[in-house]
Amino acid sequence: MKRVCLKIVSISKAIIFLLVSTVAVVSPADASTSVAIVKKVSGSAAIVRQGQTIRATHGLEVWESDMLRTGRNGSIGILFNDDTLLSMGPGSVLVIDEFVFAPKQGKFSIVIKMVKGTAAYLSGLISKLSPDSTYIKTPTASIGIRGTKFVIKVEGE
Amino acid sequence: MKRWSSLVVGWIVFCFLTGCATHRTKRDLIVLLPDPDGKVGAITVTTNADSQVIDKPGYGIVVEDPNKAPAAPKPIHENEIKEVFGQALSAQPDLSNRFLLFILYFENDTTKLTPESKALLSEVLKNIKSRKSNEVYIVGHTDLVGREAYNIDLSSKRARHVRDWLISNSITPGALFVSYYGKSRPLVSTKDEVPEPRNRRVEVIVR
Numbered sequence: 381m382k383r384v385c386l387k388i389v390s391i392s393k394a395i396i397f398l399l400v401s402t403v404a405v406v407s408p409a410d411a412s413t414s415v416a417i418v419k420k421v422s423g424s425a426a427i428v429r430q431g432q433t434i435r436a437t438h439g440l441e442v443w444e445s446d447m448l449r450t451g452r453n454g455s456i457g458i459l460f461n462d463d464t465l466l467s468m469g470p471g472s473v474l475v476i477d478e479f480v481f482a483p484k485q486g487k488f489s490i491v492i493k494m495v496k497g498t499a500a501y502l503s504g505l506i507s508k509l510s511p512d513s514t515y516i517k518t519p520t521a522s523i524g525i526r527g528t529k530f531v532i533k534v535e536g537e
Numbered sequence: 538m539k540r541w542s543s544l545v546v547g548w549i550v551f552c553f554l555t556g557c558a559t560h561r562t563k564r565d566l567i568v569l570l571p572d573p574d575g576k577v578g579a580i581t582v583t584t585n586a587d588s589q590v591i592d593k594p595g596y597g598i599v600v601e602d603p604n605k606a607p608a609a610p611k612p613i614h615e616n617e618i619k620e621v622f623g624q625a626l627s628a629q630p631d632l633s634n635r636f637l638l639f640i641l642y643f644e645n646d647t648t649k650l651t652p653e654s655k656a657l658l659s660e661v662l663k664n665i666k667s668r669k670s671n672e673v674y675i676v677g678h679t680d681l682v683g684r685e686a687y688n689i690d691l692s693s694k695r696a697r698h699v700r701d702w703l704i705s706n707s708i709t710p711g712a713l714f715v716s717y718y719g720k721s722r723p724l725v726s727t728k729d730e731v732p733e734p735r736n737r738r739v740e741v742i743v744r
Contacts (some may be wrong), residue, residue: 419630455628463633469625483674483742486716498625503578505636509676509740510722518565520603521584528578530591531622533566 414441415479416460420467424451442476449473450497464490464504472497473536477517481506489513496536502529566621568597568613573632582607637664637743640724641699642734646682646691648698658699661741662706670712672744675699677717680736681729689719699739 418440425436428447434440436456442448450456450472457467462481468474478491488510494517507514507527514525518534571577571594579592587606589598597613639661641654650658665673677696679688696715704710723736 420628422628455624457628457630459630459633463636465629465632467625467628467630469622469628472625483676484714484716486676486718498622500622500625500629502572502629502632505638505742507578508638509742511724511726518600520565520600521567521582521607523567524581524583526578526580527572527576528580529570529572530580531568531570531618531625533621535564 413443414461415444415476415481416442416458416464416466418442418456419459420455420457422456423454423470425449425454425456425468444476444479447473447475460490460504462488462504462506464506465500465502466492467500469498472499474499483509491515491517493517494532494534495519496534498531498533500529500531501525503527564599564601566597566599566613567591568618568622569594569610570618635744637668639664639741639743641739641741643695643737643739645732645734645737648691648694650698658702661743662703662708664743665703665708665712668743670743671709673703673708673713674740674742674744675703675713675715676740676742677715678722678724678736678738678740679720680731680733681720681723681727682732683720683730685719685721689717692717692719695737695739699741 418436418438421436421438426449427434427436427440427442428449429443442458448456448468450468450470452471455467455469457465459465460479473495475493475495477493478489480487480489482488488506490506490513501516503514503525507525511526512524516523516525516532518532519536523532567580567582569577569580569591577592577594579590582589582591582598582600584600584607585604589607589609591598591610593610595612596610598607598610600607639657641657642651643649644651675696677692679692696717700713700715703713723733724738725733725735727733727736
């Protein structure tokens with residue numbers, strides 16, 4: 381009997397956890413504001429937003445939590461609100477986990493999850509104003525960026 | 538002799554079929570490049586075990602195992618950079634100059650601008666006027682010498698000094714947004730209590 385009770389408790393805990401985590405996942409996307417804009421596209425490239433795939437075209441907005449992917453012949457370049465430049469070569473996937481550029485509140489952060497492929501990055505204002513708030517996460521490492529340009533390749537799955 | 542050659546052939550065939558062991562391990566490659574303006578920043582590569590800093594352009598780090606320390610950076614051949622990253626690099630958008638950033642430096646423990654920064658301030662003014670900007674951020678900082686409360690006050694005074702000067706040169710107060718962080722956001726990381734002229738600064742961002 382006790383075991384059954386425990387099980388029920390743990391199941392309800394799991395349900396609560398699921399509910400809470402869904403809320404947590406949904407809320408940033410609700411605050412849907414543009415954090416970047418697509419400036420260059422060639423071949424096939426898309427943005428996956430809340431399960432929907434949107435074909436990338438020049439001028440398309442990029443939101444926080446968006447996943448960007450390029451096809452085997454595709455490439456894409458985006459310009460963030462703080463003038464950071466990010467571009468991806470073919471067969472690449474990355475997620476804009478976090479982008480905060482609020483000089484009035486003194487809040488700055490960029491977190492990008494690189495899943496696979498190649499990317500080039502050139503820092504904008506955020507890394508100048510708040511040098512330790514930009515990170516790229518890869519499956520093997522975390523990369524802290526201090527005002528600079530670099531390229532990255534992730535072999536992924 | 539014959540045995541050796543058949544071994545080599547066998548190995549080549551094996552490599553061909555499997556893609557070879559070295560290619561099969563998942564690995565990340567990170568290469569630092571010079572900025573368009575020639576300056577070079579730094580990146581820190583951190584795994585579960587340790588971290589490494591790359592601060593020379595053209596140097597890169599290969600990471601294969603998240604639980605091992607990353608290897609020391611080594612030079613990566615230009616051809617390899619071109620071959621691997623050529624398409625990603627050519628997809629980079631053009632630099633936009635939606636913002637201009639100016640960094641004004643101050644004499645130690647004062648609100649007195651260095652002579653070079655005094656000259657730069659007139660440049661700031663010129664740019665605000667030519668862009669007709671109504672969004673200018675003025676952000677004050679100090680180095681890490683002294684107590685936090687003292688430095689917050691000093692950074693606020695530095696930022697207000699710049700603001701007041703701009704206002705006295707006929708910039709509308711409504712266009713100027715002041716913030717200050719004391720010693721909490723050094724441009725150059727130092728230990729506490731280390732004097733560092735590059736951290737005694739006010740950043741002005743003109744939109």
